[in-house]
C-alpha cells in the first residue's frame with residue numbers, strides 16, 4: 001500500500017427528512033443563493049422543503065444550470081452573487097448543480113478570468129464562498145468531494161478542477177429526493193458510481209486490502225441495488241444504499257494509498273464535450289472497451305474483480321477475464337445504458353475528433369501507468385464502435 005494522507009471536510013446529513021437540518025447549517029445573518037437546474041426540484045417538492053427549512057433566512061435563487069454545466073451560465077450566477085452580496089450558496093440538485101456551484105463559489109472570489117480556474121486544474125484557487133448541497137441524484141460523489149467539471153459551450157471544452165476550498169461545508173443526502181428520477185438518470189448514476197470504483201480498483205495490486213474490499217463492497221451494492229431502483233423508483237432502501245455507495249465511491253476513501261486509472265473518464269469527457277452524450281453513457285461505452293484493450297496490464301486486478309465481484313472461479317484465466325468484462329457490459333445494458341458508440345449514432349469519425357481534443361487539453365498520457373497515448377485511445381475507441 002502506498003503512503004497517503006486522507007481528509008474530508010464535508011458534514012453529511014443522511015436520511016429521510018434531513019433537509020430540515022439545513023436550518024442549523026446556514027450561518028446566522030447569511031445572504032443565501034439557492035442554485036438549481038432545469039426545475040425538477042420544483043416538481044418533486046424538494047424546493048418546497050428547502051424553502052420551509054430556510055424560514056427567516058434572506059435568500060435569492062438562480063435556476064437553469066444545465067447538465068454538464070456551462071461556464072457561460074455559471075458566470076451569470078457569479079454576477080448575481082456579486083450584485084446581491086451573497087455570502088453562502090446552497091446547491092440543490094445533481095452533480096451538475098453541485099459542480100456548477102463549486103465553480104461559482106470559486107469564481108466569485110477569483111482575481112483573474114475565472115476560466116483560468118479549469119485551465120490550471122484549480123491550482124490557483126486560494127478561496128471560495130462557503131456552500132452546502134442538497135443532493136437529488138446518486139452518481140457523481142460531488143456532494144462529498146473537492147472536484148468539479150465545467151463545460152465551455154462555445155468551444156466544446158469540458159474540463160475539471162480540484163480545490164480543497166470547494167468541499168461542500170455540508171450535504172444533505174435524503175434518498176427520497178431521488179424517487180422522481182427518470183430511469184435514464186438512475187441508470188446513468190449507477191454506471192457512474194460503478195466506474196468511479198473500478199477506475200480506482202481495477203489497476204494493479206499494491207496489497208491495499210482495506211481499500212480493495214471497500215471497493216468490492218461498493219460494486220456488489222451497486223450490482224444488487226441498481227436494478228431494484230429501476231424496477232421500483234420509490235424503493236427507499238435501494239435508493240438509500242445507492243446514494244451512500246455513490247458518495248463513498250468518490251470521496252477519497254477508496255482512493256487512499258492505491259493507484260488510479262481515470263482514462264475512461266478523460267476519454268468520456270471529450271465525448272460529452274463534443275457530442276453531448278450523458279456522462280454515464282460515455283463511461284458505459286468506454287469502460288468495457290478500455291478493459292478489452294488493456295487486459296494484459298490489468299490482468300491481476302481483473303482476475304480479482306472476476307472472482308470477488310462476479311464469483312468467476314472456473315475456466316482459464318483468460319476466459320474469466322473475458323466473462324467479467326462481458327458481465328460488466330451486460331450490467332450497464334441492464335441499467336438501461338447502451339455500451340456502443342453506434343447505439344448513440346456515432347461512428348469511427350469521432351475518433352480523430354476525440355484525439356484532437358485530448359491533444360488540445362494535454363491529456364495524452366492517461367491511465368495508472370501514464371501509457372495511454374492518443375494511439376491507444378484510438379484502439380480503445382475502435383473496440384467501442
Ligand code: NZQ
Nearest residue numbers: 037038039040067068094095096136140142147149180181
Ligand atoms: O436540471 P434538473 O431539472 O434538476 O434535472 C436533472 C438533469 O436533467 C435531472 N435530475 C436530477 N435530480 C433529479 C432529476 N430529475 C428528477 N428527479 C430528481 N431528483 O437529472 C438530469 C441530470 O442531472 P446532472 O446533475 O447533470 O447529473 P449527474 O448527477 O449525473 O451529474 C453529471 C455531471 O457531473 C460531472 C459530470 O461530468 C457531469 O457534468 N461529474 C462530476 C464529478 C465530481 N464532481 O466529482 C465526477 C464525475 O465523474 C462527473 O464527471
Ligand code: ZN
Nearest residue numbers: 140192196265
Ligand atoms: Zn464519473
